[in-house]
Amino acid sequence: MLRLSFFFSLICLVKTDTDETCPSFTKLSFHSAVVGTGLNVKLMLYTRKNLTCAQVINSTILGNLNVTKKTTFIVHGFRPTGSPPVWMEDLVQSLLSVEDMNVIVVDWNRGATTVIYNHASSKTRKVAEVLKKFIDQVLVEGASLDNIYMIGVSLGAHISGFVGKMYNGQLGRITALGYKEPLANIDFYPNGGLDQPGCPKTILGGLQYFKCDHQRSVYLYLSSLRENCAITAYPCDSYRDYRNGKCVNCGMPQKESCPLLGYYADNWKEYLKQKKPPMTKAFFDTAEEKPFCIYHYFVDIITWNKNIRRGSITIRLTDRAGNTTESKINHEPATFQKYHQVSLLARFNQDLDKVAAISLVFSTGSTIGPKYKLRILRMKLRSLAHPERPQLCRYDLVLMENTETVFQPILCPKLQM
CATH class of the missing domain: 2.60.60.20 (PLAT/LH2 domain)
Structure with a gap:
């Protein structure tokens, strides 16, 4: 059964293709965004054997990928400037610090880099097809769909959803960062799902005014991977009811546990299986600065x-x-x-x-x-x-x-x- 973990926030952002010893994320210029880029998908594998030096892999070259372990795909989204996502390296390292797994960065910056959003979105299904071909080969080698986990940011969430649909909802898990409407087994709404504390309130805040709220989803997810910040969310019908203390009984004695935001949200899956339909809204508040715990x-x-x-x-x-x-x-x-x-x-x-x-x-x-x-x-x-x-x-x-x-x-x- 497809398990989606959604919560609202926003964008993502990406180094050049060269014959360097350690391949890096494709870096493009704003000029590339203006003229547009053709689609090219590069898969970069990180494991605990190669924590800081990626291996470029494909359906015929799997590198250090261990098919018996969880494989987590990180899929970025729309790249209006061509720059690398500032959070990507931190996310890769944090995932590998909490679990011995395969982490694959899906670099489709050539295709996502454009000032016209629709041009990038039109390429998402093609990216999903590339991933489907790769996953098919991994399955042939002995991997299990239950061990496939996709983390999609912005348009990367759409790509992850397309891949999930191609496997009839049988992927182990999908986490989508960057969508407001309820779509998942559990949808997380930080601070009600709108303006985030600590983000600029006016255009005088410069570029951060446009991307801070959207990117906060990634940083909240990162916080969930750190030992000093376990963010608890509270299933509730509305943010107002949550703020009025009407939905905070979970976690109390004789009650079901409260879901945790981010990586460990899947620990709540046994309760999710009991829901019909399996869809839950969960609300929580955050602080203005990292690690955001309240x-x-x-x-x-x-x-x-x-x-x-x-x-x-x-x-x-x-x-x-x-x-x-x-x-x-x-x-x-x-x-x-x-x-x-x-x-x-x-x-x-x-x-x-x-x-x-x-x-x-x-x-x-x-x-x-x-x-x-x-x-x-x-x-x-x-x-x-x-x-x-x-x-x-x-x-x-x-x-x-x-x-x-x-x-x-x-x-x-x-x-x-």
Whole structure:
């Protein structure tokens, strides 16, 4: 069964064909993009035997390729300038660091380099046919379709899909970076799938304004290959429901696990097999900078104001070493009613193990008029990333609007946990 792992972001970018000892990715000029290029597909194999020096292979010369191991194809996309993808080498090395496999870079820069997108897209099926011919020969040599994995970026995702269709959905796995609409067994939507934090918001950001959001998918995937950043995603019907904390029960005791973004998303495949149809949307948020990880907490608040209060909460955590991390829960106003628990999803850039102090700020968003108070009967902080950690509480707080209140938390009674 074809297993696709999609999530939204954007483009990709590629050294000359020479008789060099270590073949490199085809590098073309902007002039080539203007005049256009004819299609030529070069397959470059990397393994742990040749980590940094590629072997050019084809259906008759397999080089170091071991047919008993996983074979991962990396397929780039549209090349409007002819330059190499800046992420390609990092992706190759990262894949080989986590698993002993064959990594094949599909260099179709001659064909993808053009300023006219449709000219590049018209060549994608031909690239897929070249790959089909190569895979057919690998299968003859003893490889298995289950061990074929394709990672496609931008138009490379389309090529990967065409190859998958040629094998009637029997490829082991396809990961497509660069498409918004739900198409896969699981579709990942970072930050809702639109503008990405840390990317320029206006054209004044130069070239990054056009490619940063699109390329973020590749860098998020790369983060999944590093030990210090396992990005958890949450199956949900909408980004709004996710932000409101309605879809974060996975991973809790007695619940199914949460899918992980990127390379290890396939660990969720047993759950995917149970879905009918097998299609899931998963949402998550990221930080502005690498490695992009966000750590989720629930802030449970019970108030005892006589009147309803609506507003946002900013929470700051400080550990014993003085490190701080802050979350502004202001995507939409929360409604606080007397003796009613409100559970707010807080997102922090750092994961502080030993929280020594917590600060809260309540705001209605109004710059004029009276300042309100939020009378808190109980506040509880609980980690989603580490549900085994003790939950932290505080009782009988009064928050003056727009005024920071700092306090030391205490362990919640076990009956509340």
